[in-house]
Amino acid sequence: MAMEQKVFTAVADPGPLAVSDRLRRFVLGITTVGFVLFLLGLALNAQRAWAAFLVNYFFFLSIGVGGIFFAALHYVSGAFWSTPVRRLAEGFAAYLPIAAALLLALLAGLGQLYGWTDHDRFHFGPSKAAYLSTPFFMGRLLFYLGLWMLFGWLIIGNSVRQDRLRDPELTRRNARLSAAFLVLFGITFYLASVDLLMSLEPTWFSTMFGVYTFAGLFLSTMATLALITLTVRRHTALGEIIQDFHVRDIGTWLMAFSCFMMYIGFSQFMLIWYANLPLEAFFMIKRTENGWQYLLAALPVLKWVLPFIVLMPDAFRGHPKVLRAVAVGVLLGQWLDLFWIVYPSFYEHPVVPTWIELGTFLGFAGLFGLALLNFYGRFSMLAVGDPKLLYSLNGGYLK
Amino acid sequence: MGQAKYVVGLFADPHRFEHACSAATERGWRGLEAYLPYPLHGIERALRLRRSWxxxxxxxxxxxxxxxxxxxxxxxxxxxxxxxxxxxxxxxxxxxxxxxxxxxxxxxxxxxxxxxxxxCRIWPGRRVRVIDPRLTDDRFALLVPLAQKGVRQEEIEAFLREQGAEDIRYE
Incomplete structure (x- = not known):
């Protein structure tokens, strides 16, 4: 309850983002450069290019679904703090149709990535062989994506309709939809990460794996939301609307979920290390030897120590420069984490990410950016019709 | 009453109470104490309290x-x-x-x-003299030490009344 706090009695609709042609051309340029580099990589070293594709695919897929998850979570819990930034997070979901299209592109790389596509290499029982077959694999992944898009379309559709209708009933309807989505999301995201990442080593299993990827999803979604909120606050009318304490709340969540990430990551590692069953341990052995252990050591630093220690003081949590630096570090950590999961399946010794990985990242980042610009350019940047908005803007939930 | 150390202002309105707190610190008064029935966000900043140990x-x-x-x-x-x-x-x-x-x-x-x-000086057997029982219900108390440099008692009293204190006590 800072004394100089602004009091809102009404909020002017900031409207959609005015996307300049220059910005759109720039993002389009990044995308083109990225995919040219990816295709070049494909010609020179197909397996490595597909591995880079998978890392970036999962990285951005997590953030895309994470946007719906963020909105759904706050609808279900009836949270007030997130209302002014909810629309920004909802925009992440606009990437999902692109992710569905890119999944079809991944079909071309399945043979390079997944050992189970070669039937002579593994001798699975009939049910596992049926589960790990290309048609079922692609079919269910498309089904998961379809399910997420359906719920995204319903929830975000209601949210956007509320801008115009100002009907509080839409919030209640979204709370019910969100509850159903959260349950389905928990199951399907777990299974999707088993398919996309765990099946790289088809004989390995860890019951914690889906929780581990979910922790990464939440952390990277919060970091992306922090970066986008800080950027739009600087450049658009939202700077007058989103308050310092909303930014501080994003920082608090980033800090809180860095602990969750560390907890899950260590639990998975420690139990496999302790039991030392050959069937489980080989995965960690591959990833803690021949230099990969140095990359592993960097993960808790970027994903836990950095956000936890730096964001501990109240003043740093909402400090734009500090929060931005931490968010970038967390995203780098998440990217390296996926790199650490995927690459040791193909490389005994660590490889340094080069233009193949960077180019593929640029391509994906460009597509994600285009989807975001498209969404922000079409719908209001703020959930102006949400009945909780004014209370949130006045910091009512702090008192 | 011979050894009063504080002038106590009792407030009914939390907003006026907060305003009184920041106005008192803006005058340069220090060593203020506050008793509240429930926490008010940011009151420790208004009172310029040091972070507790x-x-x-x-x-x-x-x-x-x-x-x-x-x-x-x-x-x-x-x-x-x-x-x-x-x-x-x-x-x-x-x-x-x-x-x-x-x-x-x-x-x-x-x-x-x-x-x-x-x-907080809370331990078994400790007896607390409550300034006013309503402080655990709906009243807010701001305590201004009498020993402020160059400030007379009447001035503090007038200040508290002006800020909206409904009752003045000595403690």
């Missing part, structure tokens, strides 16, 4: 507790009574991390709890 005590206890836990785990498993478990080295740090974490949390939490009670 409870945080530092908790942090220290947490670090001490965590290192004690780690020392205990290493000493029992690797020094005093080494047992070969699954062929792992006696001194296997990943296995000790849960001990480190839990002992840090429990010692930190207890220190936090008891140092909070101590810093």
């Amino acid at each position: 409870v945080t530092a005590a908790t942090k220290t206890a947490l670090l001490v507790g965590a290192s004690l836990g780690m020392t205990y785990a290493i000493w029992t498993s690797a020094v005093d009574y080494p047992v070969n478990i699954g062929g792992k080295p006696f001194n296997s740090w990943p296995a000790f991390v849960p001990v480190l974490f839990e002992s840090g949390v429990i010692i930190g939490a207890f220190t936090n709890f008891f140092s909070l009670l101590y810093s």
Whole structure:
């Protein structure tokens, strides 16, 4: 309850983002450069290019679904703090149709990535062989994506309709939809990460794996939301609307979920290390030897120590420069984490990410950016019709 | 009443009370105390209170507790009574991390709890003289020390009334 706090009695609709042609051309340029580099990589070293594709695919897929998850979570819990930034997070979901299209592109790389596509290499029982077959694999992944898009379309559709209708009933309807989505999301995201990442080593299993990827999803979604909120606050009318304490709340969540990430990551590692069953341990052995252990050591630093220690003081949590630096570090950590999961399946010794990985990242980042610009350019940047908005803007939930 | 140290203003409206707090500190008055029926966000900043030592005590206890836990785990498993478990080295740090974490949390939490009670002067058998019983219900009290440099008692009283205090006491 800072004394100089602004009091809102009404909020002017900031409207959609005015996307300049220059910005759109720039993002389009990044995308083109990225995919040219990816295709070049494909010609020179197909397996490595597909591995880079998978890392970036999962990285951005997590953030895309994470946007719906963020909105759904706050609808279900009836949270007030997130209302002014909810629309920004909802925009992440606009990437999902692109992710569905890119999944079809991944079909071309399945043979390079997944050992189970070669039937002579593994001798699975009939049910596992049926589960790990290309048609079922692609079919269910498309089904998961379809399910997420359906719920995204319903929830975000209601949210956007509320801008115009100002009907509080839409919030209640979204709370019910969100509850159903959260349950389905928990199951399907777990299974999707088993398919996309765990099946790289088809004989390995860890019951914690889906929780581990979910922790990464939440952390990277919060970091992306922090970066986008800080950027739009600087450049658009939202700077007058989103308050310092909303930014501080994003920082608090980033800090809180860095602990969750560390907890899950260590639990998975420690139990496999302790039991030392050959069937489980080989995965960690591959990833803690021949230099990969140095990359592993960097993960808790970027994903836990950095956000936890730096964001501990109240003043740093909402400090734009500090929060931005931490968010970038967390995203780098998440990217390296996926790199650490995927690459040791193909490389005994660590490889340094080069233009193949960077180019593929640029391509994906460009597509994600285009989807975001498209969404922000079409719908209001703020959930102006949400009945909780004014209370949130006045910091009512702090008192 | 001979040894009054504070002028007490009793407020009914939390907003006017907060305003009185920041107005008093803006006048340069220090050593203010406040009694509230429920927490008001940011009141510690309005009163310019220093950060309490409870945080530092908790942090220290947490670090001490965590290192004690780690020392205990290493000493029992690797020094005093080494047992070969699954062929792992006696001194296997990943296995000790849960001990480190839990002992840090429990010692930190207890220190936090008891140092909070101590810093609030709450312990069994302590009798508290309540300025006004309504302070546990819907009234807010701002205590201004009488020993302010160059400020007369009447001035403080007038200030509190002007800020909306409905009652003035001496404590």
